[in-house]
Amino acid sequence: MIECMKKRRTIRKYTQQPIPDxxxxxxxxxxxxxxxxxxxxxxxxxxxxxxxxxxxxxxAHFNQPMVTAAPVVLTFCADANRFVKWAEQRKAEAGFDNLxxxxxxTIDAMLFAEAFAxxxxxxxxxxxxxxxxxxxxxxxxxxxxxxxxxxxxxxITLGYPEEPLPAQSERLPxxxxxxxxxxxxxxxxxxxxxxxxxxxxxxxxxxxxxxxxETLAQVFTDLRYPKANNEHFSEVLLQVLKEQGFLKDx
Amino acid sequence: MIECMKKRRTIRKYTQQPIPDxxxxxxxxxxxxxxxxxxxxxxxxxxxxxxxxxxxxxxAHFNQPMVTAAPVVLTFCADANRFVKWAEQRKAEAGFDNLxxxxxxTIDAMLFAEAFAxxxxxxxxxxxxxxxxxxxxxxxxxxxxxxxxxxxxxxITLGYPEEPLPAQSERLPxxxxxxxxxxxxxxxxxxxxxxxxxxxxxxxxxxxxxxxxETLAQVFTDLRYPKANNEHFSEVLLQVLKEQGFLKDx
Numbered sequence: 001m002i003e004c005m006k007k008r009r010t011i012r013k014y015t016q017q018p019i020p021d022x023x024x025x026x027x028x029x030x031x032x033x034x035x036x037x038x039x040x041x042x043x044x045x046x047x048x049x050x051x052x053x054x055x056x057x058x059x060a061h062f063n064q065p066m067v068t069a070a071p072v073v074l075t076f077c078a079d080a081n082r083f084v085k086w087a088e089q090r091k092a093e094a095g096f097d098n099l100x101x102x103x104x105x106t107i108d109a110m111l112f113a114e115a116f117a118x119x120x121x122x123x124x125x126x127x128x129x130x131x132x133x134x135x136x137x138x139x140x141x142x143x144x145x146x147x148x149x150x151x152x153x154x155x156i157t158l159g160y161p162e163e164p165l166p167a168q169s170e171r172l173p174x175x176x177x178x179x180x181x182x183x184x185x186x187x188x189x190x191x192x193x194x195x196x197x198x199x200x201x202x203x204x205x206x207x208x209x210x211x212x213x214e215t216l217a218q219v220f221t222d223l224r225y226p227k228a229n230n231e232h233f234s235e236v237l238l239q240v241l242k243e244q245g246f247l248k249d250x
Numbered sequence: 251m252i253e254c255m256k257k258r259r260t261i262r263k264y265t266q267q268p269i270p271d272x273x274x275x276x277x278x279x280x281x282x283x284x285x286x287x288x289x290x291x292x293x294x295x296x297x298x299x300x301x302x303x304x305x306x307x308x309x310a311h312f313n314q315p316m317v318t319a320a321p322v323v324l325t326f327c328a329d330a331n332r333f334v335k336w337a338e339q340r341k342a343e344a345g346f347d348n349l350x351x352x353x354x355x356t357i358d359a360m361l362f363a364e365a366f367a368x369x370x371x372x373x374x375x376x377x378x379x380x381x382x383x384x385x386x387x388x389x390x391x392x393x394x395x396x397x398x399x400x401x402x403x404x405x406i407t408l409g410y411p412e413e414p415l416p417a418q419s420e421r422l423p424x425x426x427x428x429x430x431x432x433x434x435x436x437x438x439x440x441x442x443x444x445x446x447x448x449x450x451x452x453x454x455x456x457x458x459x460x461x462x463x464e465t466l467a468q469v470f471t472d473l474r475y476p477k478a479n480n481e482h483f484s485e486v487l488l489q490v491l492k493e494q495g496f497l498k499d500x
Contacts, residue, residue, distance in 0.1 A: 001251030002251075002372055006280055008283050008284070010285060028427075033258050034255075035379045039419050039421075040470065041421065044427050044428075045427060047431070049430075050431055077433075079427075082441075082444075083470075086436075086467055087467040091464060091465055095471070100480050101475075106353075107360060107404060110361065111379075112427075113361075114365060114368075115364060118251070118368050123252070134350065144433050145432045145433045145435075169289050172291055174275060174278055174282065176332065177278075177291060178275075178297065179296045179394075182296065182393075182395045183395045191332075191336050192339070194332075195336055217344075220290065220344070221342040221345070225290075225344075225351075226345065227343065228345070233350045234349040234351075238349060
């Protein structure tokens with residue numbers, strides 16, 4: 001499977017081949033063996049197969065076409081609700097309505113999601129993670145009827161890959177992300193060195209050109225992840241965390 | 251590797267066999283192929299091999315013995331610092347000092363960590379995730395010299411497993427974590443049904459007995475994750491997010 005991981009690429013186009021229930025359930029069950037906080041399993045997954053359900057979710061993901069095109073959409077949620085309901089029923093008072101338990105539940109949801117992704121890819125499936133989930137968590141909460149102490153963290157669109165497969169996207173050299181013993185902060189020289197290959201890739205140069213920008217970084221900061229958007233959606237997320245019970249009003 | 255995942259268990263005791271640099275680097279490089287937000291790779295990993303370094307980290311993990319006993323300790327961090335430094339050097343203004351980008355970076359760090367864990371386990375290594383990282387993030391930041399816009403999210407202690415292997419811990423039935431089409435909230439009956447097997451396990455009954463509690467849930471809420479602790483460490487985390495630049499003072 002390490003060989004499978006080396007070749008991995010994000011799959012955004014799927015064939016019409018359906019994913020059998022038994023396969024999906026096997027993959028989710030395997031993924032649930034992943035580590036989690038104190039074996040409390042502070043996560044849930046909502047599986048959307050119904051076409052109308054996908055159409056309702058699509059706007060929350062800025063209408064990226066994978067949402068309605070994929071046979072299955074999985075929304076992975078941080079979930080303290082199930083645990084707290086269990087505790088209440090067992091004469092136990094769970095103080096899980098706070099930021100630290102939101103972090104624990106987020107970690108659990110992410111470990112579960114990535115273990116699922118690895119297993120799915122080994123079975124020949126292809127997938128795309130949608131980071132838009134945390135941007136429009138409030139809408140997704142309404143669409144999927146998520147109760148208090150449940151917040152959607154990440155979405156996976158899943159299906160059998162349509163040929164031809166897309167190119168594998170580049171990564172920074174290992175030295176750029178690895179710090180031995182302590183963090184060695186970046187210098188102008190190391191930044192130049194670590195980003196050189198990325199900046200010189202033809203596909204990235206083309207990306208700069210068609211977006212009429214001067215540098216690749218500007219494509220990210222001006223178009224893809226602009227400050228005003230990040231700040232707006234941060235306010236939205238803060239509000240969602242308060243509404244779902246993980247953060248107190250100050 | 252799905253077979254490997256089915257059998258996975260947390261490994262807290264390691265042999266003295268060292269982990270070669272080449273193997274560790276191969277695993278980290280493979281893990282970097284995992285998905286991440288917009289291919290910005292908003293994460294870093296700090297590798298601790300030095301015994302003194304492990305001893306300095308240990309108190310931040312409440313002196314759990316794995317920290318000093320493992321050949322390698324890996325601290326996975328949400329990292330927007332590298333990206334922002336790159337942007338600054340390329341005439342681009344990155345507005346990444348906010349909660350939404352902290353979430354994106356946390357997601358990236360977790361996908362990277364779990365891909366690493368899966369690859370490591372396939373190579374015969376054993377590991378333990380330490381969720382204490384987010385509790386004492388402030389101390390870890392000092393020990394590892396993490397700059398602004400870098401927050402430690404999760405730690406892995408890594409080594410070759412010492413025999414005999416521990417028992418595999420149980421999981422809730424799939425139906426407990428899986429919601430078809432929308433979230434179906436738990437009822438007293440479904441809670442009883444989903445937690446029955448867990449509560450009836452001999453090891454969990456013994457856990458309740460030795461801790462002099464009435465129910466298994468009370469072991470979690472009174473001893474392992476008490477409300478006062480969760481709230482204290484939530485305040486600490488809020489403060490860390492402000493200090494590291496991901497959250498504004500209101």
